[in-house]
Every structure is written in structure tokens, then in C-alpha cells.
Amino acid sequence: MDLELRHLKTIRAIADAGSLTKAASLLGLAQPALSAQLKRIERTLGGQLFERGRYGVRTTPLGQLVLGRARVVLPAVHQLQEEALRFARCQEQLPGFRVGATHGPLLGGLVDRLAAAYPGAPVTTRMSWSERQIAASVADGRLDYALIGTCGESPPPEPDRLTWREVARDPIFVMLAHDHPLAGAPEIELAELAGASWTDVPGDGCFADCFAAACARAGFAPSRVYETDTASCVHLVQVGRAVGLCRATFPPTPGMVTRPLAGTPLTWRHLVGWHPGALAADTATAVVGHVRAAHTEAAARSDSYARWLGTDRAPQAGAPATAVPRPAPRSRGFHNAGQGVN
Template sequence: MDLEVRHLRVVCAIAEAGSLTRAASALGLTQPGLSAQLRRIETLLGGTLFDRRQTGTVPTPFGELVLGRARAILPGIDGLLADTGRATRRLRAADQIRIGSVGAPLLGHLVLAVKSVLPAAEVTTRCEYAPVPLLDDLVAGRLEAAVLGDHPDQELPSREGIALHPVATEPVFALLPDAHPLALRDEVSLSDLLDEDWAVPRPDSDRTPEYWSSVCALTGRRPYTPYEADGRQLIELVRAGLAVSLCQANFIEAPGTTVRPLTGNPLWYRHVLAWRHDTPLDAHAPEVLRRVTDGYLTTSALSPVYTRWRAGRGQG
């Protein structure tokens, strides 16, 4: 086995984390897998890199030597990769646009907008439940554009080279089983909703459950969340009458479910478009934003509940 750049990154990650367990978590590996990899690296280099102690891992003198060289080498390699990545993107930017999206009603409109302003481009898409991994992929050059979202006091961080364009901010509504007594009301109070069992998205890197819980805490209570699910599975739990949940205002009611506004609009969601400044999309920003915003309004009109809510506030 020859020494590779990834081996140096592993050594630096262990030193930075101070333990194999924390380093494994940061690298997305299992602790036994990382331990085995470290042993192979130590065999390759010919010495022990870390002392394993109850309090964690500490570099040996030999490890300090390797770390010093690795920390001197890796920035240059990262710079090379960044430069070649930019050059590669410039070469292929006109014919490949990779788009990521959270679960929001903007993806189709963004694809149509890209195809309109860049008709020769090959457009591909993939989805995630959380916005931060998509933002990281934009920064790393693995995506050219993305549909993201955030909440008040949880705004997406600005990243160098990335444009963030808000499209719309909308209230969060209640998602109820059709047969639930609260479904008979025109709107539902958050306090009444807190008397029910909730289904919530997986936390992962999506802070939506945290935001919901923090707003609920202002009432002096927190939701009881025995069910954790995403997408279709969450809807099925609500449809079955097992739980209530929350949804985006323009969510189109699935059979067996009812959407209702929350009294006083205590929760909000912001739709955001993001793309790299070094892609051809940046030159078409006003046109892309116009097309996606128009598409959002068209989609929102398909939700009778949201349409009535908007009309009641002069936003028809």
C-alpha cells in the first residue's frame, strides 16, 4: 500500500478530534474501521503515531513529525484541488448544471428556469432532507445550484462564492388526520395541537424539529414526539390517525389529511435559491429568480388553504 493524501487527512483528523471515536464520527467511519485504517497507516510509515489513553489519543514524537509534514502539505494540495476544480467547472459549466433540493416546491421551477436561460445545459438533480449538506456541496463544487430553506433565527450561513436568494417566506401550517376534531376548525391553536402525539422529521443536520420545539416552548410546553419520519412516511402516520404534524403552507392536502393555518402564525419557513457565483447561472440571476418566483406563486395557488390565508391578508 502506498501513502495517499487521504491517509494524511485521517492522521490530522484524529489529532484534531483527540479521540478515535470523535474522529470516526467526523469522517463518517466506524470506530473499528478507523482503528484498522490507522494501524495500516502506522505500518506503512513504520512507527506508532498515537498513544491510546483513557482520555483520548495523543501524538507520539514520531506522530508529531508526521503531523508537521502533513499540515504543511495538505493546504497546498487543497489549493491545487480548488484551482483545478474551478478550471474544470469553467470548462463544463455551459453544458452541466447539477441541482440539489430539499423538500420544497421550487425544484421543478428551477430546472425549467435553467433550461430556459441555458438551453444547451445538461441538468441533473438530487434531493436531501436537510439544507446544510447541500450548501456544503455547493461550496465544494459538487453542485452548481440548490433549493434550500431555513427558519427565523436559523438563517443559512453565508459562504464565500455562493449566492443566496430568498424567494418567499410563508407560515407553517398544521397537518391533521381528516377525522381529527381539530380538522373541523378554520384554524388551529398551537396549544391545542400540543395535546396530541406528533410526527416530526429526523433531526440529522436539519434543524426543523429544533425550531418547532423552541417555538412550542414559548407556550410553556414541548411537543410529545413518539414518531420520527420524513416525507411519505410522515404523511402516512398522520393519515392513519396516529399523529399530527406541521407542513409548508403550500402543501397540497394528501387524501386522508387536512391542512389548517395556525392561530397567530407562530412558525415560519423561508424558501431560498442558492448557486455558485462561478457558474453561468449567475449572469442570469434576475431571470431565474423571476421564473422561480412566478412558479412558486402558481404552485401556491393550488393549495386552497394557503390561497384563503393569503387572500385574508391581501396577498391574493
């Protein structure tokens, strides 16, 4: 058997985890399969790499040698892959737009505008509930742009490798069935929904923690939260099974309404990110402009958002003119980390 990169990754995973059981879980393998693989690797390298004990594993002198080399080789190969991908992208004749996005109302508008502005240029998309996964793909050269969101003032992922621009920020609204008792209210106190079940889409930040904190300040804890895809969230709201959380730009949908929360306890920032050393940096300003235009169009389609913007929540001084203005604070907001909302 020839030694391969995946074998070095296995050795590193075992050493980092400190036990075969933990390493197997991280690698998605059964422990017997990992043990058998380790034995094959050890035969290839000529000796035992780990001493197995009651409390886990410990590297042998040979294991320390191999592990030291692995910690040099693996990052070097990863860097080579990143550079090769970027170099290959730079050789293309047409500008390409590989956009990764989490769930939200802006991706369709961006694709439409890019296709109109750059006829013949390839535009491809990739969706994920994970902001971190999208950002890592851009940093590694597998995508050109990340279109994601974060809760409040929380920083976006990969801050050291990517350039980020804020496009706009929205208040978080609630989705209610059209016949909900509060559906006709101009805005809703969070405490008025104390007995409700809730629904939201998943994310890898802590929007859920911010929401729980907001509920605690309102004097209750959510009895039930359904985490599911956007279509299922809408269905649960339409049939009256739950109340949903959404960005204010959520499009009009039959059978339900969106309403602002009094005091704006939760806000959401729309962000575009790219690698500063990639070809995408050349068209980043144009892409940001297209996303801002898509956001403006999405906001205009929401009657409830238009009414909200027309109340006493005036733009704060110095708010970016290209973004929907952030509301003047009427109570303490939550500006921690991010998780997806519809």
C-alpha cells in the same frame, strides 16, 4: 505501502479526536481496524506517530512533523479540487443546471421551467435532508445551485462562500386528517393540539427546537414527534395517527387538509444559493426568477394558503414584491435556525 491522502486524513482525525476510539467512530471504522491501519502508516513513515496512554493519544516529535505537513497538504488539495471542478464547468458549451434541494414543493416547478427556458441544456438534481450538505456541495463545485429553506431569520449555511437570495417566505401550517375535529376551522390555536402526536421530515437545523419553544409558550410539550420522509408524514396524517407540520405551499392531498396556526408562531424562508466565482453566477438571476415563479404557482394551488393571504394578514411595508408577503405579526414568532418541513 505508499503514503496516500487518506492516510494523512487518518492521522489528522486521530490527532483532532485525541483518542483512537473517538477517531474510529468519526471515520466509521472499528477501533482494531484503525489501529492496524495506523501501524501500517507508521511503518511507511519510519516511526511511531502517537504515544498511547490511559487518557488518549499524544503526537510524538515525528507525529508533529507529519501532522504539520498534513494540515498544509490537505487543504491545498481540497482547494485544487474546487478550482479544477469550476474550471471544467467553465469549458462547457451549454449552460448546465445542477440543482441540489431539500424536500419541498418548488424543485419540480424549477426543473420544468429550466427545461422550457433552456432546451438542450442538461438539468440534473440531487436531494438531501441536509441543508448543510447541499450548500457544501455547491461551495465545493459539485452542484451549481442550492434550493433550501431556513426557519425564520436564521442564516443559511456557508455564508462566507455562497451568495444567497431569498425567494419567498411562508407561514408554517398544520396537516390534519379530513375528518379531524379541527379540520373545518379557518385557523387553529396551537394549544388546541396539545394532546396530538406530530410528524415532520428531518433537517440539520433546529426547527425542532423552535417548534418545541412554540409549544411551550402554548402551555404544553409535544408528546411524540415522528421524524420521517414526506410520504410517511402524509400517511400518518391521513390515517389520523399524527398531525403534520408543513409549509403553506404544501399541495392539496386526498384525505387531509392544511390549516394555518393562529398567530403564525413559525415561518419558513425559501432560499437559492450559488458560488459567486462559478459559471452558475451568470444565470443566477434567471434561476431566482424561475424559483419565484414556481413558488407563486405552488401558493396558488393551495386553497388554504389563498384564504390565509386574503384575510387581515396584509403584506408588511417594504416586503419584496416577488415573494409571498410575510404576515403581519400577531404574536411573538420564532426566528432561530432551520430544519426541514414538508
